[in-house]
Amino acid sequence: MFKRVFTISYKLSTFRPSCWQDFQLQKSHGRQCSSFSNDADEKVADFHNIPVERIRNFSIIAHVDHGKSTLADRILELTGAIAQNSGAQVLDSLQVERERGITVKAQTASIFHTYKNEKYLLNLIDTPGHVDFANEVSRSLAACDGVILLVDACHGIQAQTVANYYLAKMRNLVIIPVLNKIDIKHANPERVCKDLYNLFGIDPNSVLKISAKLGTGIDAVLDRVIEKITPPQVDRKPPFRALIFDSWFDKYRGALNLICVLNGSLRVGQEIQSMITKKSYPVKGITILRPKEDPIETISAGQVGLIACNMRNSKESIIGDTIHLKNETVKAAIRFKPQQPMVFAGVYPADQSKHVPLRGAIEKLVLNDSAVTVNVDSSPALGQGWRLGFLGLLHMEVFCQRLEQEYGTEPIITAPSVTYRIILKNPKMIKQMGKECLELSNAALFPEPFNVKEYYEPLVKGTIITPTEYLGQIISLCVDRRGIQESSINIDDDRILMKYILPLSEIILDFNDHLKSLSSGYASFNYEDHGYHLTNIVRLDIHLNGRPVEEFCRIVHVSKATTIAREMVAKLQELIPRQMVQIAIQACVGGKVLARETIKAYRKDVTAKLYGGDVTRRMKLLKQQAEGKKKMRMFANIRVPHETFIKVLKR
């Protein structure tokens, strides 16, 4: 189980040993670089000597794939933190990030840059672009005084560009507009500059034009960061006060907290106290991320660093907490509000013997992903488990992939659902529940309709940006998803920005995928919470050979019940392997069957062809078959592969 824990602690150091070698190599080769110092120790010493006026804390924000991580790499190269042309997306160090080619975790690097013969300390945070990881962006912005707003010069402003711009604006952060990918033939920087002016009033003369891939214009970006972004508004005088803005688990050191120091300074050996839990801890170690971890003795106001202090889990190491010296009184640093989860799913061990390792894995991973909420849950078929809350389906998939890859667990994930509000009318039930309004995300607990007065479902306000040629198809998609258009404005001659009010349940699963395929990848989507609205919903049950399978049941809108019922049974027919008994799959609402399919019986004997034959080969095949069976769940004598639970929900 701890096999993968190592990867977490390793995630920032995955690239570090080689970076370190590269760093040494650069030393021996004496590479010329405007800001490259020849001595690592000197750099750590510099870290202490740099006054607050020469510190800049900034983030790179952009829409998905506009080049944030590539720019971060070029900045690390230019400042000598990593070797040039390393080719690696250094800050995308998790396996899931490399496999999916997306950033899911914000990453920090403290780097040095020389500007007008003065050495500056730049704390750079690379953030994810996808809407499901917006929590990472707002968390990161809490530690920043400015942002680089990166926009792809071909694709122009997209939905997350708009969302991120307003996120930075709300925080009064300095915004440095930068156009990327100007090396591409059909890049159109003039048009994108015009759009930036039309939408945000950004002066076209202030927009920098770069190619992060080729490394063109990166120097100017760093100079602009130093010129425009203000130094952190902090005080080096005591008392010590710092904000925890990220954390992760290390097998040997426990929970590590990434802090930005707001007041005073902290030394190894001093005792800190959490403002939320009031617990105190001795500081065992302090490191700076360059991006390799470098140990230091003291960290002072304006600096960003990692502290190890024997915190054990996410209940102790809380993102957004203020830490201070034991028994001192300081003002809380309330600098950001965590986002509320939008999608909930049950997570269960494949069998109950795996419960304890899975619990440990979830606890450790939640430390690194504070947007996930965890509540204990149980199911008659799957036993003891948890109900986890996520910001979206991609967030859920990434979290579950990380549970498997980094912790070697194989959990069963049940149907993701949004939280409905149900107003009860049965006085007996109201008394039993102790309230009239139920908040429900688990379809298995859906009350009988005769007990219910009203149903409410969550809505979102979606922003869609699309080239006008795809407008017709996209409007049809929104109408199909019960969307209501709120507004639409032309960004320029051939692009339009639309605002739609949509039910959250209609977009969490595959709305973005459909939007992308309808528009050949050119349209983009972002959404924000828009409260609750009266609705009409029912519980759709799936029966296998007449027995209801609770884990498949879903809450659906009345108007969609029959379509979803047909889709689900057809999908299940595809996903459940043929078995020794015939399987009848039915989708029902109340007692009424809306759709039905049958899987014919089939006897699979993997050793059938080995008449007599080699006994070891026979044993091997039987063992493989047994392993395969272990990965399935039994429902009424029917084996269901565990990935079926998510696959069946996608349209």
Ligand SMILES: Nc1nc2c(ncn2[C@@H]2O[C@H](COP(=O)(O)OP(=O)(O)OP(=O)(O)O)[C@@H](O)[C@H]2O)c(=O)[nH]1
């Ligand atoms: N031609 C060209 N391609 C670029 C440039 N910058 C980035 N890319 C490519 O664009 C793709 C996306 O780049 P990333 O740096 O991963 O983008 P990102 O914004 O970090 O992506 P997310 O973190 O997933 O939001 C990669 O294939 C890069 O090689 C550039 O200046 N020119």
